[in-house]
Amino acid sequence: MVFTRITIDPAVCTGKPCIRGLRFPVARLLGLLAAGETREAILKDYPYIETGDIDEALRYAAFLAEDETVELLRPVPAK
16 A cells, blocks of 8 residues: 555654654544544644545554554453
């Protein structure tokens, strides 16, 4: 899969994946969405972010989630 809107540059945000070379990490964008921010609110609050950036950030997250295996902790039964 090719991601044209996500860049990784050691000189920008310590090499974290960012939106189009901007100092706007993909994780921040995903965090906003996860917190319930709407696309419209994000686009209004961050005018340099484009609709395609949001779409690609979600595709990137899905790509990473598909490839990663994370061991989840089981809840400890109440006594």
